Amino acid sequence: ETGVTQSPTHLIKTRGQQVTLRCSSQSGHNTVSWYQQALGQGPQFIFQYYREEENGRGNFPPRFSGLQFPNYSSELNVNALELDDSALYLCASSLGLAVGLDNEQFFGPGTRLTVL
């Protein structure tokens, strides 16, 4: 069974550029969540995808967008990068959405994004 993987590991961009981060979910999982973790803080929920549809979004502007593919892998896209977007971006996968299911989230190693 393969765990959650993310690519790339590190990324450096400049203000105004666009970036795409990728996540492969754990085998059998159909739900992917993305979190942003600024240095010294806890992760903050960005959004979640379930069966290719966005299902839930945190307090992030529309320039943060995502996709989920038929194989349940996912992308996080950020347009018009700002300095404050520098953070560790974490992806987590789980099985299902509904309350009542044992759908613990499993996290990937993260992508470290630096915006200069």
Next chain:
Amino acid sequence: KQEVTQIPAALSVPEGENLVLNCSFTDSAIYNLQWFRQDPGKGLTSLLLIQSSQREQTSGRLNASLDKSSGRSTLYIAASQPGDSATYLCAVRPSNAGNMLTFGGGTRLMVKP
């Protein structure tokens, strides 16, 4: 809006001490609470998950308790070791929404040999 707070923000102890990390949350309508470990620059490793109907969970030297009505959880680490040095995060999942987690700011633990 759910808010999760962890106290203390940082802790330094000598090896062998027993220690307690605290987590509090403002909305008691949770489905479960989870404790994670994070090494510098790395992802999250799940340590313990407590369902809202449970009072505690144990794994090795770790014991986590949950008092949902008062909005508190504690993580107890027995006989701490230098390898326990990491940031410990607690997170709650709401009972009336999807599978998203609200995290605290973490406790940065240093265990000195």
